[in-house]
Amino acid sequence: MLTIGLTGGIGSGKSTVAQWFRKHGVPVLDADKTVHRLLESDLSIISKLIGEFGPAILEENGKISRSKLGARVFGNEDARRRLERVVHPRVVECMNDELATLRDTGIEICVWDVPLLFEAGFELFVDEVWVVWVPRNLQIDRVLVRDKLSQAEVGARIAAQWSLDEKRNRADVVIDNSGNLRETECQLKELWNKLLRRLSSSDT
Known part of the structure; x- marks a missing residue:
């Protein structure tokens, strides 16, 4: 493929x-949608991000606020790299899993x-x-x-x-x-x- x-x-x-x-x-495998899905439901990612950036990135319902998280990392090189270290390996893993599924269908x-x-x-x-x-x-x-x-x-x-x-x-x-x-x-x-x-x- x-x-x-x-x-x-x-x-x-x-x-x-x-x-x-x-x-x-x-x-088309969408990296942004993959990130959004992980921030919504991947408990390991959520826990690690709270550990990195504190509970201030959470909404009242306990879910990660993408806007609050974005505000923490925008223009802050160190914060951005910390975010990437947590999220990017998992994004690659998820997209490779989707790729393998597509390959099995003959795409x-x-x-x-x-x-x-x-x-x-x-x-x-x-x-x-x-x-x-x-x-x-x-x-x-x-x-x-x-x-x-x-x-x-x-x-x-x-x-x-x-x-x-x-x-x-x-x-x-x-x-x-x-x-x-x-x-x-x-x-x-x-x-x-x-x-x-x-x-x-x-x-x-």
């Missing part, structure tokens, strides 16, 4: 690309949707990396409109991730999402057909 690591940055349009894969029958290609793929070192667990890229000025404009944030808030969120240019330089495949949806979909169709031809030729 070929595993594609799909990543980008805030405002790049990665979710749109992930949806294109789903629409075309390609399984030949799947996508790992990982927003912080390079930042978290998840490129080690995929066969190739596809990066959704837009110019920085367009990235800023899209986040300003979408999230109704101030210029400073948008800058802080973008600065918390690797730049899209840096990710593009390390990608195996780059999806330029600076145009309209139709242009992006045409590009994806071409890239997908190219991948299928490459896989077909490697089998012969």
Whole structure:
């Protein structure tokens, strides 16, 4: 099975690309959803995070508040690394379990949707990396409109991730999402057909 690591940055349009894969029958394993599920129900993860960050990260019902946890780690490099040490190994384990299940069904290609793929070192667990890229000025404009944030808030969120240019330089495949949806979909169709031809030729 070929595993594609799909990543980008805030405002790049990665979710749109992930949806294109789903629409075309390609399984997409979502790292963010896996994290949310673990924070909801994995007692070992919950216990470790309370030990790391204290009960202040909990809601009144005793569940972890993603917003409170996010506030503790945003802009704090040490806190972010402590969070990653607890959560990331379990995320990889869960996604590999899903991958094994897909492999047993005969699926030949799947996508790992990982927003912080390079930042978290998840490129080690995929066969190739596809990066959704837009110019920085367009990235800023899209986040300003979408999230109704101030210029400073948008800058802080973008600065918390690797730049899209840096990710593009390390990608195996780059999806330029600076145009309209139709242009992006045409590009994806071409890239997908190219991948299928490459896989077909490697089998012969």
